Amino acid sequence: MSITEVEFQATAVENAPVKSIEGRSQWQLTWRRLRGDKIAIISMVVIIIIVLAALAAPLVASATGHGVYQAFPNNGLTADGAPVGPGVHGFILGTDNTGRDLLVRILYGARISLFVGVFTTLLGAVLGVSVGMIAGYFGGWVDTILARLIDAVLAFPFIVLALALAAVLNPSLWIVVGIIAFFAWAGIARIVRGQTLALKEKEYIEAARSLGAGPWRIMFVDILPNLLGPVLVLATLFIPTAIGVEATLSFLGIGIPPPAPSWGNILNAAQDYYQVDPWFVIFPAAALLITTLAFNLLGDGIRDAMDPRTERIFAGRKTGRRKNGKRGKGLNLDNALLVGEQATMTVDHPVAPGEES
Secondary structure (H helix, E strand, O other): OOHHHHHHHHHHHHHOOOOOOOOOOHHHHHHHHHHOOHHHHHHHHHHHHHHHHHHOHHHHHHHHOOOOOOEOOOOOEOOOOOEOOOOEOOEOOOEOOOOEEHHHHHHHHHHHHHHHHHHHHHHHHHHHHHHHHHHHHHOHHHHHHHHHHHHHHHHOOHHHHHHHHHHHOOOOHHHHHHHHHHHHHHHHHHHHHHHHHHHOOOHHHHHHHHOOOOHHHHHHHHHHHHHHHHHHHHHHHHHHHHHHHHHHHHHOOOOOOOOOOOHHHHHHHHOOOOOOOOHHHHHHHHHHHHHHHHHHHHHHHHHHHOOHHHHHHHHHHHHHHOOHHHHHOOOOHHHHHHHHHHHHHHHHOOOOOOOOO
């Protein structure tokens, strides 16, 4: 390459328009990575469909004419007293053991499961974040007491507490919410405590202290925004756990009491009919499985999207989709660096006229 060609390419690079680079926030980067995860997006769509179906439960009951507590012993049961199958006598998914519409009860059960999962997670997140930040920031005897309390809660078997409360009090929705929320906050508090111990040693926290900021302002203004990412991941992963715990307690008879619809007590009523009417078991079990699986997959996707170390993975996926011919159009950054390097070599080692480098 001659000096004239090098000077021409260097001039072209200098005169090329420079595009301004706009910075992205952490949430924008997370959403961009999450959009590249097809499994997470599909899970999000499934969750939205489940939420819409739960909200539309009264409309479905009104359209079918089958109330959630309304039994149809004449056309909702066979001559032997067994539930009818899907599509029989206008029951889309069949009936339960008392002749009630199974579809309507599953949709109303979704409302209870989603309420328990989301509400207990919110309660656990608020309490866990508060306790974890206080323990991690103040340290000393405060940290010792709260850390031992967290360990005690995590070591206590929740089934024993549920059985004890069911023996003393009548099972109800709020008993289930209280039991799950009581054990939800401890796991979140342990994670938040560890994150707070690391964050309080950062330079910007020292700068806030030097400016006269109090401990509560530092915790809720400077530290809390940096904890939202891990807490969001934990909350997304805990929602299916809470839904599964509620279904387990209801299946054991210490959760949502009948005739209130819950996926757990529907499965409890269906355990004697799995040979006669397997759909009575399959439909509520499938609803529980799909819901918990969708939340777990979405939680895994959010966790990967919020991890900066996965940026190369998402970038590699985009690079693999590019066509090979696209690199030949115009001067890219690699060509510009190569031209600059060749120009530097030419200055250090001049080329004689008529001689090619």
